[in-house]
Amino acid sequence: MKYDELNHFSHPxxxxxxxxxxxxxxCDGCREVGIGSRFKxxxxxFDLHTHCAAATVGTIALRHPFYPKCRxxxxxxxxxxxxxxxxxxxxxxxxxxxxxxxxxxxLHPCCAALPHVLNADGxxxxxxxxxxxAPCHRCGRKGRSWSYRxxxxxxxxxxxxxxxxxxxxxxxxxxxxxxxxxxxxxxxxVSGNRIPAxxxxxxxxxxxxxxxxxxxxxxxxxxxxxVISAVLxxxxxxxxxxxxxxxxx
Numbered sequence: 001m002k003y004d005e006l007n008h009f010s011h012p013x014x015x016x017x018x019x020x021x022x023x024x025x026x027c028d029g030c031r032e033v034g035i036g037s038r039f040k041x042x043x044x045x046f047d048l049h050t051h052c053a054a055a056t057v058g059t060i061a062l063r064h065p066f067y068p069k070c071r072x073x074x075x076x077x078x079x080x081x082x083x084x085x086x087x088x089x090x091x092x093x094x095x096x097x098x099x100x101x102x103x104x105x106x107l108h109p110c111c112a113a114l115p116h117v118l119n120a121d122g123x124x125x126x127x128x129x130x131x132x133x134a135p136c137h138r139c140g141r142k143g144r145s146w147s148y149r150x151x152x153x154x155x156x157x158x159x160x161x162x163x164x165x166x167x168x169x170x171x172x173x174x175x176x177x178x179x180x181x182x183x184x185x186x187x188x189x190v191s192g193n194r195i196p197a198x199x200x201x202x203x204x205x206x207x208x209x210x211x212x213x214x215x216x217x218x219x220x221x222x223x224x225x226x227v228i229s230a231v232l233x234x235x236x237x238x239x240x241x242x243x244x245x246x247x248x249x
Contacts, residue, residue: 006039006053010076014041016048027052030108031094033166035232051109052096062098062112066130066146070105072098072112086111088146089231090160110231111146111159118148118226125151126226136161137224148227157227166231 004018010029016039027034029052039053040046061071075097078084084093088111098107118126132147138161145160 008039008048008053009056010048011041011044011046014043014046016041016046016053018050027095029053029055029096030110032091032108032110033232034110049110051113055096055098055109062107064107064112065116067100067103067105070100070103072100072105072107074109075099078106088112088114088159089163090145091163114146114159114230118230124155124226126155126157127151132156132158138162138165148230157224159227159231162224162227162231166228 006016006018008016018037019040020037022035024033024035025038025040025047026032027038027049028046029048032049034047034049037050039048039050055074057074057076059074061073064070064072077095078093078097079099079101084097084099084106085091086093086097086108087105088107091108093106093108096109098109098112099105114128116128118128126148127150129147129149132142132149134149134153134156135142136147136156136158138157141158145158147156147158149156
C-alpha cells in the first residue's frame, strides 16, 4: 500500500487517497467539519479527517491525560440508545467516537488529538486545559468545555465556543442546506468556495487601534485562528494562515 493511500473499513469499496485542500469538508467518519489534510475517495465524495482515518475497530485503548483512569475504545457509531456528546467540545456524537465504558466519557477523534500546546507566532503559547480557570474571550464564562489559555493568562478560549463559531459560519457546509442536528446532508459545493468568513472572530471590546490595545487585539485574533486550526484537525501554521486571511473579511 502506498503511503498516500489507505484501505479503511468505513469505505471498503475504494481506497482513500491522501490530499490537502483549502476547501472545507464534512468528515464522513465523525460527521464534523474539517479542512486541510484528509483521506478522500473522489469517486464517492467520501472524506475522513486524518485522525478519523487512523481510527479502526479493535485498536489499543486510547489514554488521555485529562482522564487518567479512563480507557477510550474506538466505536464507529455512538454506543447505546441515548444521545451522547463530546466531553471536549460539547458537540453531539454522530459518528466515530472514542468512548470509555467505565466512565461514559466520549471524545471525537480530532478532539482526542487536540495538541496540549499551541505555539503561535509572536511567542504566543496556548495550553489546553480541561477546565477553564478564567472567563472565555468569546463568551465571558468559565465553564462549558475544554479550553486553550495563553501563558500570559490574557486569552482563554473554550473549544466549544470555537466549534460554535464554525457551525454558525459554515451551516450550509455542515448540513447541506438542511436543518440542524449532526447527521444532515453531505456538503454544498459552491463554485470557487473557499473558507467562509468566520463570524464573531473579529469581535473585540477594544475600540482603539493604537499601541498596546492594537497589539492586544492582534494577539487575541492570532489565538483564535490557532485554536480554530487545531479544532479543524490540522493544527499547522499553513492552515492557521489560511484561516487568518478570512478572519476580518
